[in-house]
Amino acid sequence: MKEEIWIEKYRPFKLDDIVGQGEAIKRLKSYISTNNLPHLLFSGPPGVGKTAAAVAIAKELFGDAWHQNFTELNASDERGIDVVRTKIKDFSKTSPIGGADFKIIFLDEADALTPDAQSALRRTMERYTNNCRFILSCNYSSKIIEPIQSRCAVYRFRSLSYEAVEKRVRYIAEQEGLQISEDGVEAIKYVSQGDMRKAINALQASALIDDVIDKDTIYKITATAHPEEIEELVQKALDGNFKAARETMEKLMSEQGLSGEDVVGQIYRAIFNLDIPEKLMVELVDKIGEIDFRLTEGANERIQLEALLAHFTLSQYE
Numbered sequence: 001m002k003e004e005i006w007i008e009k010y011r012p013f014k015l016d017d018i019v020g021q022g023e024a025i026k027r028l029k030s031y032i033s034t035n036n037l038p039h040l041l042f043s044g045p046p047g048v049g050k051t052a053a054a055v056a057i058a059k060e061l062f063g064d065a066w067h068q069n070f071t072e073l074n075a076s077d078e079r080g081i082d083v084v085r086t087k088i089k090d091f092s093k094t095s096p097i098g099g100a101d102f103k104i105i106f107l108d109e110a111d112a113l114t115p116d117a118q119s120a121l122r123r124t125m126e127r128y129t130n131n132c133r134f135i136l137s138c139n140y141s142s143k144i145i146e147p148i149q150s151r152c153a154v155y156r157f158r159s160l161s162y163e164a165v166e167k168r169v170r171y172i173a174e175q176e177g178l179q180i181s182e183d184g185v186e187a188i189k190y191v192s193q194g195d196m197r198k199a200i201n202a203l204q205a206s207a208l209i210d211d212v213i214d215k216d217t218i219y220k221i222t223a224t225a226h227p228e229e230i231e232e233l234v235q236k237a238l239d240g241n242f243k244a245a246r247e248t249m250e251k252l253m254s255e256q257g258l259s260g261e262d263v264v265g266q267i268y269r270a271i272f273n274l275d276i277p278e279k280l281m282v283e284l285v286d287k288i289g290e291i292d293f294r295l296t297e298g299a300n301e302r303i304q305l306e307a308l309l310a311h312f313t314l315s316q317y318e
């Protein structure tokens with residue numbers, strides 16, 4: 001039998017099962033007790049419980065009839081906003097089931113819509129307000145046009161704390177009868193960066209290849225360098241040893257398949273663990289920001305990374 005995907009298997013059932021989003025969840029629960037719901041806008045990074053919260057609201061409001069009264073659409077459907085609008089129209093045509101007053105339309109990636117498409121969406125929202133409530137989800141609420149924001153109650157979801165990730169990972173490991181070492185748990189926290197989906201996926205993928213999950217399994221399966229290796233790389237450059245730093249970087253990229261953006265992201269995180277003067281730290285972070293931007297603009301990653309290491313090395317001579 002094909003094994004179930006754990007992010008689905010361990011999807012929170014009730015709002016109370018969603019960890020680490022204290023204030024938002026508390027406020028959302030009040031809609032359940034009053035059986036009323038405004039349009040909602042959830043913003044926040046990936047994998048922190050936005051979809052899970054929308055589904056939990058539907059389950060708590062509608063009970064067994066939640067499936068009939070809830071639909072999930074992706075706003076960035078490549079066939080365009082018209083397809084999304086047609087689906088909304090079809091769904092809202094039929095009355096709510098099981099005595100509910102309204103149905104819920106969950107629209108993921110709403111910030112992928114252009115402002116024009118968002119205006120069209122806003123009119124659609126107004127047209128179906130009678131029997132539908134919208135829950136929009138996005139990474140950046142600043143990308144949602146004002147007329148939509150002002151029609152929604154806005155909830156900001158945060159990156160999850162490492163404690164919240166650890167608790168959930170340990171719980172799932174126990175349920176699945178996995179053996180995971182302490183450094184394995186630490187590694188999952190590191191790679192997750194507060195994204196629970198990433199954490200759970202890393203755990204499941206690791207369980208497929210090793211009986212005892214440790215940090216090596218986790219870093220390998222997620223194509224992440226060990227944080228110590230990155231610290232070593234940075235330290236070599238800061239010590240004025242450019243060639244050695246460059247060799248370490250080459251090794252990381254070719255042997256572990258890291259992308260330029262991965263390496264820069266990890267260097268950024270390593271900087272704060274170094275025992276260096278604050279002025280230098282600020283200068284390095286400033287440079288990392290510049291290189292990161294150039295990479296997202298499509299610059300050559302080898303040249304950019306070497307330029308970063310060169311900058312680190314030069315700081316030694318100032």
Ligand SMILES: Nc1ncnc2c1ncn2[C@@H]1O[C@H](COP(=O)(O)OP(=O)(O)OP(=O)(O)O)[C@@H](O)[C@H]1O
Pocket residue numbers: 006007008010011012017018019020021044045046047048049050051052053108137138160168196197200
């Ligand atoms: N706060 C949380 N508490 C418990 N489990 C969580 C939490 N956040 C995420 N998860 C787990 O990760 C999975 C993915 O989360 P979810 O789909 O809610 O992310 P999301 O915030 O909607 O992300 P995206 O913006 O990428 O759609 C869930 O099915 C659940 O298993």
